[in-house]
Amino acid sequence: MKVGIIRFPGSNCDRDVFHALELAGAKPEYIWWSxxxxxxxxxxxxxxxFSYGDYLRAGAIAAITPVINGIKDCVKEEKPVLGICNGAQILAEVGLVPGVFTENQNAKFICKWTELKVNSTRTPFTSMYKKNEVINMPIAHAEGRYYTENLKKLHENDQIILSFESENPNGSMEAITGVCDEEGLVCAVMPHPERASETILGSDDGLKFFSGMIKY
Structure with missing residues (x-):
């Protein structure tokens, strides 16, 4: 499976994602914003x-680059799209997933391992987990607090894919930290699965995100 990794000025997890995709058996390739x-x-x-230094707000400038039109075409063609951390902020900014990821409740950058509950397994990225399974992945963000005005709709459509389990470190609504579009093919998650793709890193719970994408 040939998977494109989008690069913006300020992207810094692209190589980690490249490695995780290779571990999962994909053929990754970098794609520039242009x-x-x-x-x-x-x-x-x-x-x-931190695409474009997170100027204005996280993801705002990346959202108006040419590659976004290509990503929207991929969505129309029912190809799986995953946004991680800044990538999640970008997907929310362009309206490909509902809600927003805004400034943490404590207004500080948070970097730590977290326990997460897999709320939905209907997406390619969560299909290899069990519903309500608790997994471990790290977070690293200053603008990861999830908010939406359509919480009822998210529940009705099974669009909440990840939530914090033992604590709510950034103050997200209902501890939500991962959502998908109505079709389940576009997923935005604040935790970093690529940083939990090998046991030497402390956990390999995140590798299934990429393996599930390839299986799909």
């Missing part, structure tokens, strides 16, 4: 980092 045609790729991952 590329419009993504038709050669079977899936897309938008990695974490």
């Amino acid at each position: 590329k419009r045609d993504l038709s050669d790729f079977e899936g897309i991952v938008i990695p974490g980092g």
Whole structure:
């Protein structure tokens, strides 16, 4: 499976995602923000980092780059798209997932391992987990607090895919830290599965995110 990894000025988790995708058996390739045609790729991952220095707000400038049109075309073609941390902020900014990821409740950058509950297994990225399974992945963000005005709709459509289990470190609504679109093919998560892709890192719970994408 050929998977594109989007690169913006300020992306810093692209190499980690590349390695995790290789571990899962994919054929990753970097894509710069200026590329419009993504038709050669079977899936897309938008990695974490600080695109354009998070000026204005996280993901705001990345949201108006040419590659976003290519990502939207991939969504129309029902290809899986995963946004991690800054990638999640970008997907929310362009409206490909509901809600927003805004400033943490304590207004500080948080970097720590967290326990997460897998709320939905209907997406390619969570299909290899069990519903309500508790997994471990790290977070690293200053703007990860999830908010939406359509919480009822999220529950009705099974669009909440991850939530914090033992604590709510950033003050997210209902401890939500991962959501998907109505079809379940576009997922935005604040935790970093690529940083939990090998036991030497402390956990390999995140590898299934990429293995599930390839299986799909």
